[in-house]
Amino acid sequence: MMVQVVCDFDGTISERDMISAIMEAFVPDESRPIIAAVQSGALSVRDGVEAMFALIPSHRYRDIVDFAQRHTVIREGFPQFIHTCGQLGWKIAVVSGGFDFFVDPVIHSVSTDIAVYRNRIDASGPVLRVEWGLPCDGDCEGGCGLCKPSVIRQLCGGGEAVVAIGDGVTDFKVARMADYVFARSRLLDMVQEEGIPHAEFHTFHDIVDAMTDKEAPVHAYV
Ligand SMILES: [Zn+2]
Numbered sequence: 166m167m168v169q170v171v172c173d174f175d176g177t178i179s180e181r182d183m184i185s186a187i188m189e190a191f192v193p194d195e196s197r198p199i200i201a202a203v204q205s206g207a208l209s210v211r212d213g214v215e216a217m218f219a220l221i222p223s224h225r226y227r228d229i230v231d232f233a234q235r236h237t238v239i240r241e242g243f244p245q246f247i248h249t250c251g252q253l254g255w256k257i258a259v260v261s262g263g264f265d266f267f268v269d270p271v272i273h274s275v276s277t278d279i280a281v282y283r284n285r286i287d288a289s290g291p292v293l294r295v296e297w298g299l300p301c302d303g304d305c306e307g308g309c310g311l312c313k314p315s316v317i318r319q320l321c322g323g324g325e326a327v328v329a330i331g332d333g334v335t336d337f338k339v340a341r342m343a344d345y346v347f348a349r350s351r352l353l354d355m356v357q358e359e360g361i362p363h364a365e366f367h368t369f370h371d372i373v374d375a376m377t378d379k380e381a382p383v384h385a386y387v
Contacts, residue, residue, distance in 0.1 A: 209308030242369030
């Protein structure tokens with residue numbers, strides 16, 4: 166069967182969430198109530214991220230790009246994981262609620278052959294404005310920002326097995342559409358509760374080990 170891997174970026178490929186790190190560094194006091202409102206569900210991810218970037222004047226964009234590139238730490242084993250996907254013929258898409266300026270350099274340092282879905286920042290106005298890479302389609306209840314379920318609907322015709330890799334709340338909708346999930350952090354608790362077939366991972370070496378071990382549970386689902 167064809168396998169389509171859908172891999173999150175922040176907290177998954179990168180060790181920590183870059184949007185939070187940027188807000189903490191540039192507008193800590195102003196962004197904190199917005200982050201809390203998103204976490205409590207009072208504000209959608211889309212509205213929250215737009216509101217946070219609108220706190221930052223556009224003349225600071227260059228500083229933010231520099232900050233992000235200095236502070237991105239890639240989880241161990243990611244290049245080996247990309248290599249193993251190639252060997253097994255598993256297609257991979259990186260689907261990120263983050264931004265081109267910190268996602269693209271990391272992915273392109275490993276391979277230029279990976280589909281990447283992420284957002285952009287428009288710094289031409291007085292404050293930073295988010296341009297969403299793929300807004301919610303009609304089958305989503307909305308509010309995602311970059312809509313991961315819509316990406317899966319675009320990528321997959323239904324004939325392929327979907328393997329999701331992620332860590333957070335925004336990956337849960339992806340996990341529910343997947344045949345098998347590699348999860349850590351909050352996503353791990355959520356897939357456990359929901360009874361979705363999964364394995365925990367700490368580094369990409371864990372995922373490579375499962376991919377290359379024919380006895381590993383993932384192979385019963387793909
Ligand atoms: Zn959506």
